[in-house]
Amino acid sequence: MPKYDHVIFDIDGTLIDTEKAVISSLQKMLQADYNREVSSSDLQFVLGIPGASALPQLGITDILVANERWNYFMKDFYSSIKVFDGITDLLNSLQKQGIVQGVVTSKTMEEYQQDFVPFGLTQYLLHRVCADDTEKHKPNPDPLLKFLEISHASPETSIYIGDTIYDYECARDAGVDFGLALWGCKQHELIPAKYKIETPRELLKLINP
Numbered sequence: 001m002p003k004y005d006h007v008i009f010d011i012d013g014t015l016i017d018t019e020k021a022v023i024s025s026l027q028k029m030l031q032a033d034y035n036r037e038v039s040s041s042d043l044q045f046v047l048g049i050p051g052a053s054a055l056p057q058l059g060i061t062d063i064l065v066a067n068e069r070w071n072y073f074m075k076d077f078y079s080s081i082k083v084f085d086g087i088t089d090l091l092n093s094l095q096k097q098g099i100v101q102g103v104v105t106s107k108t109m110e111e112y113q114q115d116f117v118p119f120g121l122t123q124y125l126l127h128r129v130c131a132d133d134t135e136k137h138k139p140n141p142d143p144l145l146k147f148l149e150i151s152h153a154s155p156e157t158s159i160y161i162g163d164t165i166y167d168y169e170c171a172r173d174a175g176v177d178f179g180l181a182l183w184g185c186k187q188h189e190l191i192p193a194k195y196k197i198e199t200p201r202e203l204l205k206l207i208n209p
Helices: 019-034 040-046 051-058 063-080 087-096 109-119 142-151 165-174 200-207
Strands: 006-009 100-104 127-129 158-162 177-181 195-197
Touching (some): 019 040, 040 051, 051 063, 063 109, 087 100, 100 142, 142 165, 158 165, 195 200
Parallel strands (some): 177 195
8 A cells, every 4th residue: 555645746846847937037027127136046035935925025015016027027938947857757657556646836826827737747636726725825834734625635644745945844734744855955954854855756665665
């Protein structure tokens, strides 16, 4: 029997590599609209949280307009987004084993449709929770709790796979085991994850020990 019957994924930095697109488009928006030059290292904090949570930390008050502009500039960097090596094989293998898969993401539904759906991975993902679906967002546990509710999954037999401290804290407070995706993670030594997973293939061994 598999150790987990539900595997829940973050998207950015876990299923697809969007770091360059997210950071570069934000830099472009800040330069174009606010005449601000901000280094990529100073913008790492935006990875893994909704734009509506990230933008105020940059002193921006017109959140809706700025978020729309950020998404507009994202289109200039779509060519840099790719599915991480081994992810498609992983999702296909888990599906064949009858394991239910889904996503809990900080993307809005619009961003999910634009940035993720074109990669063709949604056929493997039975359930999804986007930023629009809960009032509170990661690192708050509500998005994962919402997933458990809609999927009728048990926290004891579910695992969340993500790449940031926000993902870890969300899983911890929802009572769900957490696996850190080292292929997309920065500063893994700062995240006390139960599992630190080198490759998608390694996750298969964790699910079926």
